[in-house]
Amino acid sequence: MGHIMKEIRVGLLGFGTIGTGMVKWIQDNGELIAARTGITLTTTRIADLDITTDRGVSLPEGVLTTDANDVLHGDDVDVVVELVGGTGIALTFVLAALNAGKPVVTANKALLAYHGDEIFAAASANHVDVYYEASVGGGIPIIKAFREGLVANNVTAAYGILNGTCNYILTRMEREGAPFDQILSEAQALGFAEAEPSLDVDGDDTAHKACVLGSLACGKWLGMDSIAKQGIRDVTTDDISIALEAGYRIKLLGIIKQDKDGLQIRVQPTLVPIKSMIGGVMEVYNAVFVTGDAVGDTMFYGAGAGRDATASAVIADLVDVGLNLANGTARRTPPFCPYNDSVSLPPAADIVTRHYVRVHAEDQPNVMAQLTAAFGKAGIGLAEVIQHQTSGPSVPIVFMTHPAREGLVTETLEQISDLAAVTAPPVHFRIEDM
Amino acid sequence: MGHIMKEIRVGLLGFGTIGTGMVKWIQDNGELIAARTGITLTTTRIADLDITTDRGVSLPEGVLTTDANDVLHGDDVDVVVELVGGTGIALTFVLAALNAGKPVVTANKALLAYHGDEIFAAASANHVDVYYEASVGGGIPIIKAFREGLVANNVTAAYGILNGTCNYILTRMEREGAPFDQILSEAQALGFAEAEPSLDVDGDDTAHKACVLGSLACGKWLGMDSIAKQGIRDVTTDDISIALEAGYRIKLLGIIKQDKDGLQIRVQPTLVPIKSMIGGVMEVYNAVFVTGDAVGDTMFYGAGAGRDATASAVIADLVDVGLNLANGTARRTPPFCPYNDSVSLPPAADIVTRHYVRVHAEDQPNVMAQLTAAFGKAGIGLAEVIQHQTSGPSVPIVFMTHPAREGLVTETLEQISDLAAVTAPPVHFRIEDM
Numbered sequence: 110m111g112h113i114m115k116e117i118r119v120g121l122l123g124f125g126t127i128g129t130g131m132v133k134w135i136q137d138n139g140e141l142i143a144a145r146t147g148i149t150l151t152t153t154r155i156a157d158l159d160i161t162t163d164r165g166v167s168l169p170e171g172v173l174t175t176d177a178n179d180v181l182h183g184d185d186v187d188v189v190v191e192l193v194g195g196t197g198i199a200l201t202f203v204l205a206a207l208n209a210g211k212p213v214v215t216a217n218k219a220l221l222a223y224h225g226d227e228i229f230a231a232a233s234a235n236h237v238d239v240y241y242e243a244s245v246g247g248g249i250p251i252i253k254a255f256r257e258g259l260v261a262n263n264v265t266a267a268y269g270i271l272n273g274t275c276n277y278i279l280t281r282m283e284r285e286g287a288p289f290d291q292i293l294s295e296a297q298a299l300g301f302a303e304a305e306p307s308l309d310v311d312g313d314d315t316a317h318k319a320c321v322l323g324s325l326a327c328g329k330w331l332g333m334d335s336i337a338k339q340g341i342r343d344v345t346t347d348d349i350s351i352a353l354e355a356g357y358r359i360k361l362l363g364i365i366k367q368d369k370d371g372l373q374i375r376v377q378p379t380l381v382p383i384k385s386m387i388g389g390v391m392e393v394y395n396a397v398f399v400t401g402d403a404v405g406d407t408m409f410y411g412a413g414a415g416r417d418a419t420a421s422a423v424i425a426d427l428v429d430v431g432l433n434l435a436n437g438t439a440r441r442t443p444p445f446c447p448y449n450d451s452v453s454l455p456p457a458a459d460i461v462t463r464h465y466v467r468v469h470a471e472d473q474p475n476v477m478a479q480l481t482a483a484f485g486k487a488g489i490g491l492a493e494v495i496q497h498q499t500s501g502p503s504v505p506i507v508f509m510t511h512p513a514r515e516g517l518v519t520e521t522l523e524q525i526s527d528l529a530a531v532t533a534p535p536v537h538f539r540i541e542d543m
Numbered sequence: 544m545g546h547i548m549k550e551i552r553v554g555l556l557g558f559g560t561i562g563t564g565m566v567k568w569i570q571d572n573g574e575l576i577a578a579r580t581g582i583t584l585t586t587t588r589i590a591d592l593d594i595t596t597d598r599g600v601s602l603p604e605g606v607l608t609t610d611a612n613d614v615l616h617g618d619d620v621d622v623v624v625e626l627v628g629g630t631g632i633a634l635t636f637v638l639a640a641l642n643a644g645k646p647v648v649t650a651n652k653a654l655l656a657y658h659g660d661e662i663f664a665a666a667s668a669n670h671v672d673v674y675y676e677a678s679v680g681g682g683i684p685i686i687k688a689f690r691e692g693l694v695a696n697n698v699t700a701a702y703g704i705l706n707g708t709c710n711y712i713l714t715r716m717e718r719e720g721a722p723f724d725q726i727l728s729e730a731q732a733l734g735f736a737e738a739e740p741s742l743d744v745d746g747d748d749t750a751h752k753a754c755v756l757g758s759l760a761c762g763k764w765l766g767m768d769s770i771a772k773q774g775i776r777d778v779t780t781d782d783i784s785i786a787l788e789a790g791y792r793i794k795l796l797g798i799i800k801q802d803k804d805g806l807q808i809r810v811q812p813t814l815v816p817i818k819s820m821i822g823g824v825m826e827v828y829n830a831v832f833v834t835g836d837a838v839g840d841t842m843f844y845g846a847g848a849g850r851d852a853t854a855s856a857v858i859a860d861l862v863d864v865g866l867n868l869a870n871g872t873a874r875r876t877p878p879f880c881p882y883n884d885s886v887s888l889p890p891a892a893d894i895v896t897r898h899y900v901r902v903h904a905e906d907q908p909n910v911m912a913q914l915t916a917a918f919g920k921a922g923i924g925l926a927e928v929i930q931h932q933t934s935g936p937s938v939p940i941v942f943m944t945h946p947a948r949e950g951l952v953t954e955t956l957e958q959i960s961d962l963a964a965v966t967a968p969p970v971h972f973r974i975e976d977m
Contacts (some may be wrong), residue, residue, distance in 0.1 A: 394840075
């Protein structure tokens, strides 16, 4: 059928879980991939500090090395896959590969979020490719959707469940009615959460991924400073059950919105309608709900992490690089095309959303009047007020507001904090009715 | 950033709803698309029998013509967009364009389902591209996902809600408890169903799209003969409410499954769990739930039809064609790469699924015993039997089976039909627990 047949020699940096998956699936499905695309992938070099552990895949003699230079500068490597992770040595490796004229495939969202500009500049200067499908949404081809499938659209909104660990914890908290700390410990024991969980549960990982998607959406590579961020440590089983009662489910979302006032990008625990498409995404799954001005509402769903799903995305990128090498069309679709010199980011205080506020107060006669007066004085309309009978001395009272300016709500919560009857700082999430 | 900048001159055949959308969105977002990709799209020729109706888009003098040859053979046309529809003149046009050496973008699933082999052969002989993203799932980039994003995977299963009209009718039947005929009439009045609804409600359109997806999944272009097909005319509000009661929702699905026994491909009203991702797809929306051996479960969701969503897909294809023209890489990703000479299609009778059977019988003492005996004698296990109190002389009785061979169930239903107390042929749907 007129395929150009070509062998592409893959060098891998970092022989961890995902790297093992890449090697396995290239071995298992390599013939299929070649039949479909003309590209035969061969893993010729793998560099890792540990080259003795049995990963369950067999490799020819001489592939494994402890010297990254064998990958970066090897004559038998056409493309470098960076699966080291982090923003330290990974940056050095990626820049070295690009400067050696080798295209790079990476799954490293933190690296892109912090050093995207530098990496894309080096790729441009050396006229080579950088592909990064596996950096967001694991196996979901969401980067390709943003860059190619939805290329005709202004992305007006994107809501992403981008961290499987958080979604798993929130799912189990709902199902079992058990608190965050307990579920986190169990998730750690089961391997669904890291021993150091902060990157996940404090929202950093979601923010890195939102940075990548937001940058693609707006045409300027955004820094991490642009992103307001709140993790899921404050979510209680009370919040989850009160939200459910009101028809909502709490998800950690990366939210991107673009309109005439500019771009907002934030990571926050968010109440979404249970019946919305994104509200039905449970367990470790990820999803990105994308609205384009032409295409309307779309959603892309799948495993957001894991050896095999992520390998699927890495290999798809390798095929794209391979087709570019086979055809002599490096940078056919450059890794990032900046087309906006400046993007207006409205101050966080100016963002208008609906708000979910949980206040703990002593069970005294005049408390509700004081609280509602605080909202009333600020002109913040209340859509729902929920106070259940409880036995303790301090009762949780939940307010779900009509749309209101973030700054106004923040000020009001400061005033509420100062009330004598209020026993703890209010907890504050956002509501998106999609 | 090293883009090759190129103007691509687009010739359009068929200036209907989608064609109008294409022209509008090229005008509205053309600058954005050029900034992202280097490709400037310009609609230079539009052929339609009606060139006088105002479609609400302004065009330069000389673009509109009633002569298709101006598009097919115009020196000012680099790529031909076929939006005529059907399998008659559209085939002539597409082959003429390809034989004139022009790449083709089409949204025509019926044409591909019936004449894919011929079209792809002509494209190969003339070394030009055929792109068809808009043929399945409207604006959802599902063809790109099958061909590129999930290229590393054997697709083991795909379940598609592929016809917006059917999904809209089933959604309204559930919400309003109103019968098929009434909702169909109202849908026709609102423009959500055609005056001649058969292509939609009898499952043909879904089968055309399943043919495209199934062919991409198995590596052989399948004929329509391969596809078992049942529409939604037999679905009653009773079925919908009984299914809901059991935790299921009825959807018209295109189903593709591949395993060691071969490929099954069928279009059937199917009970899916309400809580499954596909069970939450309502209104006119489409979705394709795809399982790959590497990526696991994924889902792609969006508007399956409509001017703007479909135009989004057509323009994405035009950019791919444009990049190929700009880089001299026609057929970089050929329209279809057959890699299986023969695909084993097990006989329909051998397919094992769970079954939903509705029997109408006279309300007599021994009827239930006779019916359950028929299933029992055949060795078909019953997971659920539902008979509600009703006032009429003929009562609906529903059986939901454990997994059983299609042929065995068909034979059993013939025997049940022959029972004296049974007043109408049993109605038979399938159950997929996803």
